Amino acid sequence: MSISTEGLILEAARKVFARKGLEAARMQEIADEAGINKALLHYYFRSKEKLFELVFREVLGKFIGGMKGLLNEDIPFFSKIEGFIDGYLDILFQNPYLPGFIVMEIHRNPAEIVSFMESRDIPIKLFESQITEEAARGNIRAVDPRHLVVNMIGMCVFPFIAKPILNAVLFGGSQEAYRRFLDERKETIKATIIESLKIK
Amino acid sequence: MSISTEGLILEAARKVFARKGLEAARMQEIADEAGINKALLHYYFRSKEKLFELVFREVLGKFIGGMKGLLNEDIPFFSKIEGFIDGYLDILFQNPYLPGFIVMEIHRNPAEIVSFMESRDIPIKLFESQITEEAARGNIRAVDPRHLVVNMIGMCVFPFIAKPILNAVLFGGSQEAYRRFLDERKETIKATIIESLKIK
DNA sequence: GTCTATATTGTGATAGAC
DNA sequence: GTCTATCACAATATAGAC
Numbered sequence: 001m002s003i004s005t006e007g008l009i010l011e012a013a014r015k016v017f018a019r020k021g022l023e024a025a026r027m028q029e030i031a032d033e034a035g036i037n038k039a040l041l042h043y044y045f046r047s048k049e050k051l052f053e054l055v056f057r058e059v060l061g062k063f064i065g066g067m068k069g070l071l072n073e074d075i076p077f078f079s080k081i082e083g084f085i086d087g088y089l090d091i092l093f094q095n096p097y098l099p100g101f102i103v104m105e106i107h108r109n110p111a112e113i114v115s116f117m118e119s120r121d122i123p124i125k126l127f128e129s130q131i132t133e134e135a136a137r138g139n140i141r142a143v144d145p146r147h148l149v150v151n152m153i154g155m156c157v158f159p160f161i162a163k164p165i166l167n168a169v170l171f172g173g174s175q176e177a178y179r180r181f182l183d184e185r186k187e188t189i190k191a192t193i194i195e196s197l198k199i200k
Numbered sequence: 201m202s203i204s205t206e207g208l209i210l211e212a213a214r215k216v217f218a219r220k221g222l223e224a225a226r227m228q229e230i231a232d233e234a235g236i237n238k239a240l241l242h243y244y245f246r247s248k249e250k251l252f253e254l255v256f257r258e259v260l261g262k263f264i265g266g267m268k269g270l271l272n273e274d275i276p277f278f279s280k281i282e283g284f285i286d287g288y289l290d291i292l293f294q295n296p297y298l299p300g301f302i303v304m305e306i307h308r309n310p311a312e313i314v315s316f317m318e319s320r321d322i323p324i325k326l327f328e329s330q331i332t333e334e335a336a337r338g339n340i341r342a343v344d345p346r347h348l349v350v351n352m353i354g355m356c357v358f359p360f361i362a363k364p365i366l367n368a369v370l371f372g373g374s375q376e377a378y379r380r381f382l383d384e385r386k387e388t389i390k391a392t393i394i395e396s397l398k399i400k
Numbered sequence: 401g402t403c404t405a406t407a408t409t410g411t412g413a414t415a416g417a418c
Numbered sequence: 419g420t421c422t423a424t425c426a427c428a429a430t431a432t433a434g435a436c
Contacts, residue, residue: 005419023223024308027412040420042413100307103361107300108224110364117368124370141395146370146381147388151355153362158354161303161361164310168317170324170346181346188347195341196396205401227430240402242431 008034018101140197155189208234213255218301340397355389
C-alpha cells in the first residue's frame, strides 16, 4: 500500500518548512517536493499557516515528548544523566535540522511557543529531588537542577545549531572532521557534566 | 549634531531584521522604524537583500570580533576561561536578540556564513597550546580545546536562544524568574567548566 | 534628498472543468 | 480528488515631482 496524498504533503511540508521556516517557504516548493500541485495543498489544508502550525506542533511535540521521557525515568541519578545525554543526542543525530527549525520559529513567533508549552509540562520534579538527595548524601556538589539541565541541553544542541560556523572555523570546511567531532560529543558532554559534579 | 538618514536606516534595519529575519521583515516596517518612507530605503541601499547583507555582516563581524579578542588575550589559563565566559555573557546581555538572529540566518542561508567566516579566522591556537601545557603539568584533565570552547559557548548561548521555552517550562512565564536565572549563569558556567577540569 | 504615486512581480488562495 | 487557469493582494522596486 502506497502512502496517501495527505501523508505526502505533510512529509514534504516538514522538509521544506524545516529548511526555510514559515515565511521563506513556498507552497510551490512543497507541492513540487510532494509531486503534486499547489491547489491540492489548499484542498487538504486550508492555508499555509494552518499547514505550518500542524507540522510545527507535531515536530515540537515529538521533540519535547522525547526529553520528557528521558528526564522522567525512575532510574539512578548518574544513569539518568548519561541516559539523557545519550538519548538527547540520538534524537539530534536523527533530526539534525530540528534545533535550527525550532529556534527559527521561537524567534519569529515567541508567543506561539509559550502557548504550546503551557499545554504540556516538563516534569522536572523527580529529577530535582534526586539531585537534592544525592547532594545531601555528599555524593555530588550541590547544584541547581535547572542550570544542570540547561547546561546539558546547551552543550548538546549548540554544535547542531551552529554547524556551518563550526565547520568553517574549526574544521576548515571538512564535513568529515565535523562528523568526527559530533561523534565525540556524547562522551565529552557526559564527562564534562559528571566531572563537574564530583566533589574534590 | 543629529544622526544621518543613512544611519537612521541602518539602525532601523538592524532592529527589524534582528526581530524578523530577512524574509519576514518588511521594508515598510523598516521605513516606519526609521521615520522615513520606503523610497528612501531604495535610494540609499539598492535592494532589501543588499541592506540585509550589510546589516548582517556588520553584526556578525562585531560578534565574532568580540570572541576573538577574548580567546586571544595572553593571560593565564584559568583567567582566560573566566574572562571568556564573563565577556561572552556580557555581549549577550547587551544583545539578547543576537543569537537568535544569527541562528535564523545560519539556517536560512548556510553558504553565506561559510563564505563570511572563511575571510576571517578565529585564533584558537594560543588557547590550544595553553590547554596542552596545563594538562602536561597535571593542573587539569586533558581535554580537547575545541570541545571546551563549544561547551562554553553552548552553555552561554542556549538560554538566550531558548528564552520563551525556558520561560514557559521552568519559570511559569515569570520574566523576573528568568532574569534572575540569567544573572546566575556566569557563576554557574564558570563553576561547571572549572570543576570539570579539576583532577580528582 | 525626500516625497507621492505607480509599476512589477511573486505568491497565497480560489474557481471550475474533469 | 486532482488538475489548469486565474484572481487578489501584498511587497519590492522605480518614476518623477518638488
